[in-house]
Amino acid sequence: MMAGAGLGALLLATVAIGRLKPAAPSVERSTVWIDGVKRGPMLRQVRGPGTLVPDSIRWISAVTSGRVERVFVRPGAVVRAGTILLDMSNPDVQLEALTSEQQLAAAQAQLVSLRTNLNTSRLNQASTVAQVRTQLREAQRQLVSAESLITRNLIAQNELQRVRDQVAELTERLQIEQERLGLMAETVDSQLTLQQDQINRLRAISEYQRNRVASMHVLAGTDGVVQDLNLEMGQWVQSGTTLARVVQPGKLRAVLRVPETQARDVALGQKAEIDTRIGIVPGRVVRIDPAAQSGTVAVDVALEGALPQGARPDLSVEGTVEIERLDNVLFVGRPAYGQQNSTVGLFKLSDGGRYAERVNVRLGRASVNTIEVLGGLVVGDSVVLSDMSRWDNVDRVRLK
Numbered sequence: 001m002m003a004g005a006g007l008g009a010l011l012l013a014t015v016a017i018g019r020l021k022p023a024a025p026s027v028e029r030s031t032v033w034i035d036g037v038k039r040g041p042m043l044r045q046v047r048g049p050g051t052l053v054p055d056s057i058r059w060i061s062a063v064t065s066g067r068v069e070r071v072f073v074r075p076g077a078v079v080r081a082g083t084i085l086l087d088m089s090n091p092d093v094q095l096e097a098l099t100s101e102q103q104l105a106a107a108q109a110q111l112v113s114l115r116t117n118l119n120t121s122r123l124n125q126a127s128t129v130a131q132v133r134t135q136l137r138e139a140q141r142q143l144v145s146a147e148s149l150i151t152r153n154l155i156a157q158n159e160l161q162r163v164r165d166q167v168a169e170l171t172e173r174l175q176i177e178q179e180r181l182g183l184m185a186e187t188v189d190s191q192l193t194l195q196q197d198q199i200n201r202l203r204a205i206s207e208y209q210r211n212r213v214a215s216m217h218v219l220a221g222t223d224g225v226v227q228d229l230n231l232e233m234g235q236w237v238q239s240g241t242t243l244a245r246v247v248q249p250g251k252l253r254a255v256l257r258v259p260e261t262q263a264r265d266v267a268l269g270q271k272a273e274i275d276t277r278i279g280i281v282p283g284r285v286v287r288i289d290p291a292a293q294s295g296t297v298a299v300d301v302a303l304e305g306a307l308p309q310g311a312r313p314d315l316s317v318e319g320t321v322e323i324e325r326l327d328n329v330l331f332v333g334r335p336a337y338g339q340q341n342s343t344v345g346l347f348k349l350s351d352g353g354r355y356a357e358r359v360n361v362r363l364g365r366a367s368v369n370t371i372e373v374l375g376g377l378v379v380g381d382s383v384v385l386s387d388m389s390r391w392d393n394v395d396r397v398r399l400k
Contacts, residue, residue, distance in 0.1 A: 024355060024398045025391065032386040032399075034349065035333035037377045042331045044323040044367040046266060048296065050256035052276070052315045054247035055302075058222045062241045063215035066090040068231050075229050079220040085244055086231060088216035097209035104202040111195045118188045125181045132177050136170035143167050224248045227313070247313055254283060254301040256319040261339070263288070263297035265323045272301045275318040279308030285321060320368065329364075330373040336387040340366035347384040347397060348377065356384055358395040 066088035073085055146163045149155045220226070229244035237243065254274045258266060272283045287300035301319055338344035342363055347356035361383070364372030377383065391397055 024396045025394060026398045026400050027356075027391070029399045032384050032388075033333070033336075034382055035385050037330060037332045037373060037379055037381045037383070039328065039330050039379045042326040042329050042367065042370055042372065044265070044326060044365060045320050046258055046262040046323060047318065047320045047368045048256040048258035048262075048299070050254050050274075050299075050301075050317050050319050052252045052311060052313055052317055053255050054249070054313050055251040055253045056222075056224075056248045058220075058224070058246045059242055060085070060218060060221060060244045060246065062088070062218075062237050062239055062243055064090060064093050064212045065239045066093070066216050066237060068233055068235045068237065070233060071229070071231060073226050073229065075227050077226045079224065079226055079246065081220055081222050083220045085218045085220055085226065085229065088218065088237070090216065093209070093212050093216070097206070097213050100202065100206040100209045104199065104206045107195070107199045107202050111192070111199060114195055115192060118184075118191060122181070122184050122188060125177065125184050129174065129177045129181050132170060132174045136167065136174050139163065139167045139170050218243055220244075220246050222246055222248070249312055250307070252307060252311065252313065253286070253303060254317055254319055256299045256301060256317075256321070257296040258299050258321070260292045260295055260297050263292070263299065266297075266299055266321055267323075271322045273320045273322075274301060274303060275320075276308055276311055276315060277317070278310050281305045281307060281311075283319075323367075326365065326372065330377070330379065331370045332373055332377065332383060333385050334366060334369055334371045335383075335385040337389070338363055338371075340364065340371060343376075346376075347388055347391075349382040349384075349399070353382070354399060356397050356399055 067090065069087045069089050071086045073079060073083065079085070143160075143163045143166075146155060146160045150157065150160050224246040225248075227245045227247055228242070231237065231243065254272075256272075266285060266288060268285055268288065270285045272285055274281045274283050281303050282305045283301040283303045285299060286302045289298035291297075299319075299321065301321075335344065335346060338346075340363055343360055344363060345358045346361045348359045349356050359376050361376035362374040364374045366372070388397075
């Protein structure tokens with residue numbers, strides 16, 4: 001009987017132990033991040049790293065090929081618009097400029113010669129017209145005399161006819177010479193105009209060649225700071241090669257790289273704050289890149305405040321864009337996992353904070369550090385926001 005009782009007790013103990021829940025694993029409280037659920041206004045923001053870039057950049061390129069003869073400034077130098085950055089030389093360009101000037105001078109001399117010849121020809125033709133007119137008037141007088149003499153039979157009929165033919169000939173000749181003079185006067189202007197157009201073209205070519213020669217004295221073109229001037233004396237550069245870059249350090253904008261999943265909420269005109277590590281500058285979104293690159297979207301922010309001392313182009317910054325303000329919403333700190341508009345499992349503290357049990361939480365709109373709670377939690381609940389993926393196989397942990 002005692003043996004049977006002992007065996008029964010052992011079976012009962014075995015069944016009881018089998019029905020016990022496994023002990024909750026322990027988690028160090030100091031290694032997890034715990035936050036409480038609150039209700040009130042929530043500011044939605046997106047954040048992204050970026051750099052400061054000049055708002056005004058002047059790229060200086062080589063107009064013509066040439067050899068660098070002298071470099072006057074180096075990157076970082078403050079320059080004015082007329083400051084000479086470097087000198088270049090190219091004998092071929094100088095020779096082409098001299099040739100164009102020679103052609104221009106020859107064309108101008110040809111214009112003078114053409115004007116003289118045309119005026120001389122016009123005057124000669126006018127003299128011919130005057131001579132024919134004089135001959136016609138003399139023939140007309142002879143015709144009047146012949147007609148008076150024929151009535152008295154003092155000359156023959158053939159002589160009268162000869163004088164009449166001479167008058168007709170001179171009349172027609174005078175008309176032809178006058179037409180020739182008019183045609184010559186009309187063509188004088190057109191020929192001079194054509195030659196003047198040729199001179200204008202050669203003058204433009206000569207001016208272009210002079211500008212090519214002048215371009216080898218490379219000027220800054222604007223006030224600012226020199227960047228990317230790394231040429232040395234004797235170096236040969238090709239036409240179109242970038243020689244230098246001049247920026248205005250006082251006019252900078254921030255280019256942020258916002259994750260493409262968050263960029264859909266960014267709009268033009270939204271407020272932003274740029275953390276330059278040496279100060280925070282307010283700004284406003286002025287441009288959003290229509291295409292994504294490497295999972296991010298470029299967002300340009302115009303800086304509206306004074307830049308802190310030491311701000312310069314290519315400085316790494318961190319930007320925060322304010323999307324919207326939500327009133328009277330339930331929210332909590334953003335967990336390490338779980339995106340907006342999704343349902344995730346979070347560990348909620350229980351038993352006075354000694355344990356944490358997994359609950360399903362429905363999340364809504366998200367910000368940089370907070371996220372809206374649509375269900376599964378109430379005001380005052382405390383949840384673990386750290387990554388608890390190593391405890392996916394349990395629904396309850398003990399905090400110690």
